[in-house]
Amino acid sequence: MIEKKIYQGSSDYVVTEELMNAVNVAIALEKPLLIKGEPGTGKTMLAESIAKALNLELLVWSIKSTTKAQEGLYTYDTVQRLYDSQFGEGNVEDIKQYIKLGKLGEAFVSEKQPVLLIDEIDKADLEFPNDLLWELDKMEFYIPETKETIKASVRPIVIITSNAEKELPDAFLRRCIFHYIEFPDPDKMEEIVRVHFGDVDQSLLEQAMEAFYHIRKMKDLQKLPSTSELLDWLQALMLAGIDVKKIGKEIPYVGVLLKKNQDIEVMYEVKEKGYSLRNW
Amino acid sequence: MFLSFFYFLRSSGIDVSMDEWLTLMAALKKGLAHSSFVGFYQLCRSILVKSEADFDRFDQSFYAYFKDVRTPEDLPEEFWSWLEENIDPLEREDGYFENLLRKDLPELLETFRKRLEEQKEKHDGGSYWIGTGGTSTQGHSGYHLAGIRAGGKSRYRSALQVAGERNFKDFREDQTMDIRQFQVAFRKLRQYSSRVDVRLTELDIDGTIKETSNQAGLLHLVYEKPRKNTVKILLLIDSDGSMMPYSKLCNRLFQSVSQANHFKDLKVFYFHNCIYEHLYRTPLCKRNDWVDTDWVFSNLGEDYKVVLVGDATMARSELFMKGGNCILGMYNEELGIEWLKKIKRRYKNSIWLNPISEKDWPRVYGSETIEEIGKVFPMFELTIEGLDKGIKKLLTK
Numbered sequence: 001m002i003e004k005k006i007y008q009g010s011s012d013y014v015v016t017e018e019l020m021n022a023v024n025v026a027i028a029l030e031k032p033l034l035i036k037g038e039p040g041t042g043k044t045m046l047a048e049s050i051a052k053a054l055n056l057e058l059l060v061w062s063i064k065s066t067t068k069a070q071e072g073l074y075t076y077d078t079v080q081r082l083y084d085s086q087f088g089e090g091n092v093e094d095i096k097q098y099i100k101l102g103k104l105g106e107a108f109v110s111e112k113q114p115v116l117l118i119d120e121i122d123k124a125d126l127e128f129p130n131d132l133l134w135e136l137d138k139m140e141f142y143i144p145e146t147k148e149t150i151k152a153s154v155r156p157i158v159i160i161t162s163n164a165e166k167e168l169p170d171a172f173l174r175r176c177i178f179h180y181i182e183f184p185d186p187d188k189m190e191e192i193v194r195v196h197f198g199d200v201d202q203s204l205l206e207q208a209m210e211a212f213y214h215i216r217k218m219k220d221l222q223k224l225p226s227t228s229e230l231l232d233w234l235q236a237l238m239l240a241g242i243d244v245k246k247i248g249k250e251i252p253y254v255g256v257l258l259k260k261n262q263d264i265e266v267m268y269e270v271k272e273k274g275y276s277l278r279n280w
Numbered sequence: 281m282f283l284s285f286f287y288f289l290r291s292s293g294i295d296v297s298m299d300e301w302l303t304l305m306a307a308l309k310k311g312l313a314h315s316s317f318v319g320f321y322q323l324c325r326s327i328l329v330k331s332e333a334d335f336d337r338f339d340q341s342f343y344a345y346f347k348d349v350r351t352p353e354d355l356p357e358e359f360w361s362w363l364e365e366n367i368d369p370l371e372r373e374d375g376y377f378e379n380l381l382r383k384d385l386p387e388l389l390e391t392f393r394k395r396l397e398e399q400k401e402k403h404d405g406g407s408y409w410i411g412t413g414g415t416s417t418q419g420h421s422g423y424h425l426a427g428i429r430a431g432g433k434s435r436y437r438s439a440l441q442v443a444g445e446r447n448f449k450d451f452r453e454d455q456t457m458d459i460r461q462f463q464v465a466f467r468k469l470r471q472y473s474s475r476v477d478v479r480l481t482e483l484d485i486d487g488t489i490k491e492t493s494n495q496a497g498l499l500h501l502v503y504e505k506p507r508k509n510t511v512k513i514l515l516l517i518d519s520d521g522s523m524m525p526y527s528k529l530c531n532r533l534f535q536s537v538s539q540a541n542h543f544k545d546l547k548v549f550y551f552h553n554c555i556y557e558h559l560y561r562t563p564l565c566k567r568n569d570w571v572d573t574d575w576v577f578s579n580l581g582e583d584y585k586v587v588l589v590g591d592a593t594m595a596r597s598e599l600f601m602k603g604g605n606c607i608l609g610m611y612n613e614e615l616g617i618e619w620l621k622k623i624k625r626r627y628k629n630s631i632w633l634n635p636i637s638e639k640d641w642p643r644v645y646g647s648e649t650i651e652e653i654g655k656v657f658p659m660f661e662l663t664i665e666g667l668d669k670g671i672k673k674l675l676t677k
Contacts, residue, residue, distance in 0.1 A: 021319065022326045025312050029303060036332060082499050173330035174297050180332040 005054050005113075005157075013042065013049035014184075014192045022179035023050060029177065032118075032136055032158035034168075037181030040226025042192075043161040047117035050157065057114040059156075061103035063123045069131030072104035072118075073141050074150075095145050104132075105150055108139060113154040122162040129172035137175060184227065186213060196231055200238065207247040208234055214248075215257060218270050225257040232256050285345055289328065292341040296328045303327050317346075466536060469511055469543075469585075469671050512545040513537065514580055514627070518590030519550045519563040520606075522646075526635035529662060530589055533633075537587075547580060553594045554616035555623065556605050565607075573619065577626050585674045586623060586630035589662070592653045593636070593646020599653075620656045631670040632657035638666070 007023045009015040015023075023046075026033035035043045051058035061072055077098045084090040091097065101109065107116040121129060135141050136158065140151035160176065162168060184192060186209055193200060193209075212230050215221070225233075233256045242252050251257070251267070258264045289296050304327045313319040321342060329338045487502030494500075515537055517530060537546060549559035549571070558570040597604040599616040612619075624630055632653060634641070638661040641650050653659065658673050660666035 018322050021312075021314075021322050025307055025323060025326055028310050028312055029307055031303070034330070079499075079501065086497075086499060168330075170295075174299055176330065177326050178330045179326055180335065 007050055007053055010049040010053040012052075012195055013045055014188065014195055015046075015049070016188070019046070019179055019181065022177055026159075026177040027157055030155045032160050032176045034160045034162060034173070034176040034178050035181060036162050036164055036178070038183055038224070038226060039163060040228040041181040041183060042227065043181060044117065044119055047115055047119075047159040047161075050159065051115040054115070054157075056157070057110065057112060058117065059103050059107050059110075059114050060117045060119060062119045063121050063128070065123050065125075067124045067128070069128055069135075070102075072102040072132065073135065074099050074101050074105050074143055076100075076143075076145055099143060099146060101150070104135060105141070107156040107158075108141075108150050108152040110156070111153065114156045116156040116158045118158065118160045120163060121160050122164060122168065127169075130169050133171060133175065183216075189227070189230070192227060193231065193234060197234060197238070200234060201244070203244050204237060204242075204247070205234070207244050208237060211248050211251055212257070215251075215267060218267060221258070221263045221266055223258070223260055223263060229257050229259075288345050289338070289341055292337060292344075294329060294334055294338055294341065300328050466667075466671070469513075469674065510583075511543050512580075512584045513543050513547070514576070514584045514586045515546065515548045516555065516559065516586065516588045516590075517548065517550050517563070518553060518588075519560075519565055520553045520590075522553075522591055522593060523635070526591065526662075529635050533589060533662065545584075547576075547584070549576070551590075553590075553606055554598045554604075555619045556610070556612040556614070556616060557619075573622075577622070582627060584627055586627040587670070587674070588623075588630065588632045588657060590632070590634065591636050591646070592632065592634055592650045592659070593644060594649050596648060599649055617652065617656070620653060624656050629674045629676075630657055631673050632659040633662045633666065633670060634659055635662040637661050637663075 005027055007020060007027065009020060023033060035046060037043055047060070048058060050056070076095075077100065081092055081095070081098045085092045103116065103118075107114050138151075139155050140149055142149050189209060190205065193205060208230070212225065212233070216224050233253060236253045236256050237247065240252070246252060251271075254264055254267065258267060286296060286301050304324060307313070307323055307327060308320075313323045324342065325335070325338055329335060482504050484502040484504040487504065488500065491500040491502050492498065515534070517534065523530065534548065537543075538548070549561065550563050550565055551559060552565050555573060557573050559573050559576060560566070560570045562569055595604070595606070598606055599620075602613060602615065603611045604616055605612045634650070636644055636650075641647060641654075641659075644650070650659070658670070660670040660673075
């Protein structure tokens with residue numbers, strides 16, 4: 001029997017028990033783990049943490065709007081081969097040298113079990129996940145050009161993240177283990193901050209967190225500040241040595257928290273009036 | 281009993297497939313529920329539910345189905361103190377629990393009750409009495425998969441309690457939505473409208489052959505622009521006073537539509553309650569800041585998809601009387617309802633989105649005009665589900 005891998009979080013990443021269980025279920029069942037959640041809740045960091053905790057190699061396949069499923073498997077550089085044949089360079093007979101494995105392909109041929117992160121799968125075309133069903137199920141694919149089958153000797157641990165910009169197809173979802181990362185509550189958030197800035201001043205942290213959660217409650221904002229923005233903000237506050245009392249009142253460096261001018265205006269307006277505009 | 285849970289979930293609108301169910305069974309076999317009810321709940325959720333929008337529905341179903349498993353709160357005090365002490369996890373081999381799984385719930389509960397009566401002393405470990413760390417079907421922090429857990433702290437929080445809290449209520453799809461959700465919905469309008477790949481460049485084969493020949497066989501690649509989405513949208517928004525309570529919602533809809541850059545064209549006009557010979561350029565509906573409705577008809581082709589947003593509640597006269605236009609000093613020769621029918625005739629693919637929730641349509645003030653307008657335009661409520669249905673309607677030929 002293969003040695004069991006149990007993920008228990010890593011020193012630089014705060015993980016809830018639910019998430020930990022989901023990761024372990026996915027590992028045990030050898031199914032991809034689909035992670036959804038607000039931006040900035042550490043979806044991508046999770047894969048890094050798993051790789052680190054289990055001491056495995058991490059392969060990252062970042063998806064863009066133009067990414068094709070095929071690119072993850074392999075690309076066949078026909079153009080190079082054509083050019084080579086014209087100029088008589090290289091061994092054109094050997095198709096293999098024009099085949100380049102993608103991230104998925106790399107993960108399959110890896111001798112040690114890797115962690116494969118398919119980041120922001122929702123960025124790609126709507127059909128994209130469907131094109132990977134077989135490959136993720138069987139962990140193998142066939143290269144017709146070289147008549148080769150690339151098959152994983154150890155099934156990689158696959159982590160897939162999504163920002164829910166697009167709905168993912170049903171057939172794909174059915175093959176995944178699903179976890180939704182909730183926005184951390186203040187207690188959890190404090191834990192997260194402590195992991196990053198162990199030495200943060202308690203009163204500064206309290207003030208900043210209060211202001212942060214207060215801002216997050218303003219429903220008129222278009223883009224709510226997330227964990228990563230809070231961390232940046234704390235760093236800015238610490239570096240500048242801002243007077244703790246000022247934090248709640250003035251929200252210094254608000255640009256770090258809110259990225260849209262409109263949001264900053266809304267924030268000041270709400271602060272001034274003391275109530276949210278949402279309620280009529 | 282577990283299979284009935286499967287059907288129960290399906291009947292409550294969670295679309296669990298056989299595959300997922302078998303996966304769950306395999307997971308249970310491997311002991312991934314860690315023999316705790318919370319573990320079981322989490323396992324079920326992560327395998328069976330694939331959208332946070334369904335979490336609430338799942339929580340409710342889980343709660344409804346397992347509510348009788350709730351640990352009796354009237355346990356004698358001593359029981360609790362026995363149970364609080366001596367928690368020592370036992371490791372179990374794979375597959376151990378599958379046999380235990382089959383016990384029926386009522387039977388379990390009955391045993392629990394009986395055992396409670398029988399038991400007169402503290403008990404830890406072992407496989408019969410209610411105690412800690414044991415493998416009996418009854419007890420605290422126990423390792424029996426289908427067992428009854430009598431309380432505990434932090435991670436032993438009852439699964440039903442978790443499910444009962446309904447933490448994911450806000451994610452339900454039939455809730456009204458935010459901009460992002462609107463956008464997601466509107467993206468679907470692309471999915472069906474054009475099968476175009478989102479590739480930046482496409483190889484122009486004819487061009488390549490021609491160019492290569494021109495260069496005496498020296499390979500020269502020619503790329504051409506990919507095809508574009510062809511959906512054109514005409515958005516008509518009611519900005520009457522009665523729409524004020526929904527202005528936030530409509531504003532979000534407007535923002536998400538205008539931010540969506542995948543439409544070939546987007547035109548937005550406003551109206552007051554009902555449409556007559558003018559459409560306004562701004563939500564303020566100022567006189568003279570308008571275009572003729574006929575101008576729209578002649579300038580925007582029939583391939584535009586029309587989305588009307590309004591509460592459709594008005595006085596009957598506004599639809600069925602000459603001069604029914606509610607704006608002072610505006611007299612309409614043609615009936616409001618005729619104008620609406622004209623729009624429908626001109627633009628076959630048109631829908632009406634109503635911010636009033638569908639179940640209230642027959643009841644609210646203006647239910648009559650809602651019904652009349654509903655006869656002209658397919659009407660949907662302004663929620664994700666409604667918009668989804670509406671978009672499907674827009675895409676039918």
